[in-house]
Amino acid sequence: MSVVVENLIRCAPGSERILLSDVSLSVESGAFVALVGPSGAGKTTLLRAIAGLDKYDSGTVSLNGETLASIQERAGKVGFVFQSYALFPHMTVARNISFGLDVLSKAQRPSASEISARVQELLDLMQIPDLGKAYPSRLSGGQRQRVALARALATRPDVLLLDEPFGALDPIVRRAIRTWLRALHDQLGLTTILVTHDQEEALEVADRIVVMQHGRIVQNASPAQLDEAPETAFVMEFLGEAVSFKGVIQADTGLFIPDEAGVLPFATSCPAGPAEAMIRPFEIFPENAATGGKIALVRHGRRNGFLHYSAQLPERSVPVFFPVHTKHQSISDSCQGLNIAEARLFRNGQRIV
Amino acid sequence: MTRFFLWCATWGLIGLVLLMPPAVILAEALSHGIMPALKTLQDPDGIAAIELTLEVTVVAVVLNTIFGILAAWLLTRFRFPGRGLLLVLVELPLSISPVVSGLVWLLLFGAQGWWGSALDRMGIQIAFAVPGIILATLFVTLPYVVRTLIPLMEQQGRDAEEAATLAGAGFWQILFRVTLPGARVALFSGVLMTTARAMGEFGAVSVVSGHIPGLTETMPLHIESLYNGYQTVAAFTMAALLAFMSMTVVFLRSLPDFMNRTREDPS
Numbered sequence: 001m002s003v004v005v006e007n008l009i010r011c012a013p014g015s016e017r018i019l020l021s022d023v024s025l026s027v028e029s030g031a032f033v034a035l036v037g038p039s040g041a042g043k044t045t046l047l048r049a050i051a052g053l054d055k056y057d058s059g060t061v062s063l064n065g066e067t068l069a070s071i072q073e074r075a076g077k078v079g080f081v082f083q084s085y086a087l088f089p090h091m092t093v094a095r096n097i098s099f100g101l102d103v104l105s106k107a108q109r110p111s112a113s114e115i116s117a118r119v120q121e122l123l124d125l126m127q128i129p130d131l132g133k134a135y136p137s138r139l140s141g142g143q144r145q146r147v148a149l150a151r152a153l154a155t156r157p158d159v160l161l162l163d164e165p166f167g168a169l170d171p172i173v174r175r176a177i178r179t180w181l182r183a184l185h186d187q188l189g190l191t192t193i194l195v196t197h198d199q200e201e202a203l204e205v206a207d208r209i210v211v212m213q214h215g216r217i218v219q220n221a222s223p224a225q226l227d228e229a230p231e232t233a234f235v236m237e238f239l240g241e242a243v244s245f246k247g248v249i250q251a252d253t254g255l256f257i258p259d260e261a262g263v264l265p266f267a268t269s270c271p272a273g274p275a276e277a278m279i280r281p282f283e284i285f286p287e288n289a290a291t292g293g294k295i296a297l298v299r300h301g302r303r304n305g306f307l308h309y310s311a312q313l314p315e316r317s318v319p320v321f322f323p324v325h326t327k328h329q330s331i332s333d334s335c336q337g338l339n340i341a342e343a344r345l346f347r348n349g350q351r352i353v
Numbered sequence: 354m355t356r357f358f359l360w361c362a363t364w365g366l367i368g369l370v371l372l373m374p375p376a377v378i379l380a381e382a383l384s385h386g387i388m389p390a391l392k393t394l395q396d397p398d399g400i401a402a403i404e405l406t407l408e409v410t411v412v413a414v415v416l417n418t419i420f421g422i423l424a425a426w427l428l429t430r431f432r433f434p435g436r437g438l439l440l441v442l443v444e445l446p447l448s449i450s451p452v453v454s455g456l457v458w459l460l461l462f463g464a465q466g467w468w469g470s471a472l473d474r475m476g477i478q479i480a481f482a483v484p485g486i487i488l489a490t491l492f493v494t495l496p497y498v499v500r501t502l503i504p505l506m507e508q509q510g511r512d513a514e515e516a517a518t519l520a521g522a523g524f525w526q527i528l529f530r531v532t533l534p535g536a537r538v539a540l541f542s543g544v545l546m547t548t549a550r551a552m553g554e555f556g557a558v559s560v561v562s563g564h565i566p567g568l569t570e571t572m573p574l575h576i577e578s579l580y581n582g583y584q585t586v587a588a589f590t591m592a593a594l595l596a597f598m599s600m601t602v603v604f605l606r607s608l609p610d611f612m613n614r615t616r617e618d619p620s
Contacts, residue, residue: 051519052519053515053518053519071518072521074519075518075519075520075521076520076521078519079519080515080516080519082515082516084510084512086512086513086515086516087513088513088517088530088531088534089535090535090537091534099517099520099522099530100520103520103521103522103523103526103530151516151520154520155521
């Protein structure tokens with residue numbers, strides 16, 4: 001089921017502060033979309049608006065081409081998982097999961113045996129088959145997460161909305177549950193929108209990443225596009241550690257000339273003028289590495305599969321990473337200059353092409 | 354050593370201040386044996402006092418529970434102008450002297466009061482009658498359900514209710530299946546506190562009741578009348594009964610804790 005958001009505007013109640021500023025977003029059926037951005041960017045506000053939990057001042061939200069006004073129209077069609085799980089503490093896991101079925105009117109409600117079969121089916125799907133009789137207070141964070149998911153899926157919604165669902169989990173459980181969630185999405189043919197502040201998580205699990213800032217969508221792209229061509233300097237920085245070099249693109253030579261000594265110019269087809277080159281530390285390549293070079297390379301150990309070095313430029317030091325399989329001996333303790341030809345170029349925060 | 358000393362001091366104080374008075378009441382009531390004590394309870398005025406106390410308590414508890422739930426829901430789920438003032442006002446009966454709360458009703462509904470003569474012409478008697486007693490008790494016991502519910506409902510937040518809405522539940526389904534059961538321990542506690550206070554209220558009721566034996570005397574008022582009339586055994590028997598009723602309520606309050614402990618216990 002496709003989700004289309006058009007020109008959504010929302011101000012904070014009782015003030016002029018804008019929470020969502022003319023947001024439009026189209027999510028096609030079967031897609032897995034992650035909303036990312038710093039806190040206060042409006043990701044959760046957008047998700048709650050899609051769910052109908054919050055009112056918005058103008059704009060429309062439609063599912064499968066059908067515009068939805070009230071939250072009642074969304075009931076059963078949209079599954080929502082809260083950051084706090086929001087399980088009902090006084091009900092067993094089974095009753096929690098069947099809640100959406102239990103509250104149906106007599107005419108629509110499945111029989112008791114059908115409901116309990118559905119609950120068991122969901123418990124099996126969540127890989128917690130024996131927890132039906134337990135109370136939420138007894139469960140671990142990961143288990144609660146699965147119960148919340150099962151409850152959201154009980155009415156067979158086509159759209160699943162997840163608000164920071166992994167926030168409270170420890171890293172190992174987090175990794176396991178997000179891979180599993182992706183598999184579940186594919187298996188059930190859901191359309192999923194996930195809010196997270198963890199860009200790595202988003203890149204790993206989603207087909208499309210929607211980066212938000214100040215209540216706007218800054219970029220909506222696939223993880224690969226986002227990495228290759230970040231729209232703004234903010235997106236570039238948000239997606240991972242980045243080093244920036246100020247400089248000028250020369251009209252006659254078509255070269256980007258960095259202001260700092262020790263950084264090598266590179267050719268570009270971008271229009272001339274002042275620019276900022278941004279690059280990931282593992283994309284920087286020290287040229288003519290040899291002992292006795294101008295720029296010293298200081299080793300800082302290894303992390304996440306990279307050997308961490310810092311290159312001592314005259315004014316500052318910048319991080320330079322090498323994959324661990326690079327032989328130590330081949331990295332010398334100094335170089336003649338830093339090659340940053342892989343950098344993306346920005347002007348006034350916007351990428352130039 | 355310190356812990357032992359604290360233990361002794363705590364129990365000593367509890368024994369002296371809390372346990373001794375009921376023990377003395379019981380001893381005085383039974384000073385002539387159990388039969389004379391039981392006999393005093395057959396007095397028609399005494400029976401009327403017990404009945405009136407139960408009637409007032411039931412009405413006060415039911416009305417204040419309904420009001421308390423609505424007020425707590427309103428105060429925790431919505432932000433509106435005057436909310437802070439309302440929070441303070443709800444607590445007012447706790448800080449106002451019960452005598453003053455009783456006098457207010459007399460000023461409004463008494464023969465010389467604002468609406469007294471109008472009500473009198475319509476043949477409605479509030480002051481020095483059961484409705485006045487109920488009003489005074491309602492006022493005094495108003496804060497308990499609200500004040501016990503608010504912190505818990507505040508902590509629960511809206512998430513569970515929102516989850517229920519998205520699952521398709523309507524307003525009443527959410528109230529009766531999610532909100533109230535989620536806060537049931539606090540609700541139970543608040544209801545019992547209201548009950549205990551309603552049964553034992555003396556000051557406010559004393560002002561509005563007019564002390565008419567058999568008609569407008571609740572148990573605490575009847576105890577006073579008996580005691581002032583030198584009917585010591587009858588007074589202390591009635592007092593023992595009232596103390597027993599209140600203590601039952603207090604012990605009931607700790608029941609949910611106890612039940613939770615047994616349910617959480619893995620064995």
